[in-house]
Amino acid sequence: MNFMKVITTHFNADFDCLASMLAAKKLYPDAKMVFPGSQEKNVRDFLKSSDYSFQFDKLKNIPLDDITELIIVDTRLAGRIGQFESVAKKRGVSVHVYDHHPNTPQDIESEITVVKDRGSTAAIFVEILREKCISITPAEATIMALGIYEDTGSLTFTSTRPEDLEAAAYLLSSGANLNVVSDFIYRELSPEQVSLLNDLIHGLEIHDINGLPVALSSASSDRYIGDLAILTHKLKDMENLNVLFVIVTMEDRIHLVARSRIEAVDVAAVAH
Numbered sequence: 001m002n003f004m005k006v007i008t009t010h011f012n013a014d015f016d017c018l019a020s021m022l023a024a025k026k027l028y029p030d031a032k033m034v035f036p037g038s039q040e041k042n043v044r045d046f047l048k049s050s051d052y053s054f055q056f057d058k059l060k061n062i063p064l065d066d067i068t069e070l071i072i073v074d075t076r077l078a079g080r081i082g083q084f085e086s087v088a089k090k091r092g093v094s095v096h097v098y099d100h101h102p103n104t105p106q107d108i109e110s111e112i113t114v115v116k117d118r119g120s121t122a123a124i125f126v127e128i129l130r131e132k133c134i135s136i137t138p139a140e141a142t143i144m145a146l147g148i149y150e151d152t153g154s155l156t157f158t159s160t161r162p163e164d165l166e167a168a169a170y171l172l173s174s175g176a177n178l179n180v181v182s183d184f185i186y187r188e189l190s191p192e193q194v195s196l197l198n199d200l201i202h203g204l205e206i207h208d209i210n211g212l213p214v215a216l217s218s219a220s221s222d223r224y225i226g227d228l229a230i231l232t233h234k235l236k237d238m239e240n241l242n243v244l245f246v247i248v249t250m251e252d253r254i255h256l257v258a259r260s261r262i263e264a265v266d267v268a269a270v271a272h
């Protein structure tokens with residue numbers, strides 16, 4: 001019988017996932033970090049350009065039966081962690097969850113649950129590390145800042161909370177390098193993303209719902225295209241929309257992203 005701790009996150013891992021995994025590793029130093037699947041392209045590019053990729057273990061090298069503690073960050077949806085779903089549901093496995101998403105009926109049951117209303121999971125970890133007086137190196141601060149900046153649209157999305165700004169300020173004073181942050185956050189769109197954005201612009205319809213203009217656009221792609229949230233945000237800014245729903249069928253799954261900048265429309269509630 002072995003005792004193995006594993007830190008994992010959701011499919012298509014973004015910078016908030018990477019930041020949260022590395023921060024969790026500081027709380028669970030004997031845990032292995034394992035992605036359940038692929039990463040967003042900018043995260044892959046970042047890992048290639050750094051030494052951090054060597055700190056991650058490959059899923060295929062992990063004997064899942066040996067896992068006794070599973071630390072899940074930036075999600076708690078059973079369907080988003082791949083093979084770790086069955087591990088999380090196994091008797092005798094202690095599950096710890098750190099997340100900033102709203103509750104859903106598909107949430108994984110956990111022994112320790114740290115869920116806070118923040119724009120990023122990274123901000124939750126920065127608060128914990130500060131509380132525990134665990135120091136953050138400049139390189140770590142840069143990655144955690146990438147997590148916060150990406151998930152909050154550089155602190156501009158309405159999901160941003162004061163705590164995200166406080167965490168970002170703390171990371172800056174810990175030596176976070178904003179040149180690296182802007183290099184990886186403000187990167188150009190890929191040709192597939194530009195073409196999807198074009199499809200969404202052309203498919204845009206404005207509906208009048210109780211006197212309120214609500215924008216809807218849908219498109220499809222036979223392959224997965226990352227960062228739909230960024231494309232949705234760009235579309236909202238370009239067309240100056242207050243309420244926007246974007247539905248894209250990719251491969252065999254339907255992805256929905258909703259954004260609202262007015263309080264009368266709670267898109268998170270509608271999307272459920």
Ligand SMILES: [Mn+2]
Nearest residue numbers: 016074121151
């Ligand atoms: Mn997140």
